[in-house]
Amino acid sequence: MEIIVDRARCTALGICESLAPEVFEVDDQGDLLLKSNTVPEGQQGEVEAAIAGCPTEALRLRG
């Protein structure tokens, strides 16, 4: 499953990073980085929690 970020919505507060740190990272410039463009093995629950927890609904899955 591919992880899609709506950059226009993301405010880079990093809630996704706190819920799924193996997948999401907010860098020093305040930009959200995806460590993986797809859901890694064993990370489905964490990624779904991050999607549900994103306050701006900037995250979704495709595929």
Ligand code: SF4
């Ligand atoms: S939780 Fe949502 S708004 Fe916050 S950094 Fe992650 S994708 Fe962006």
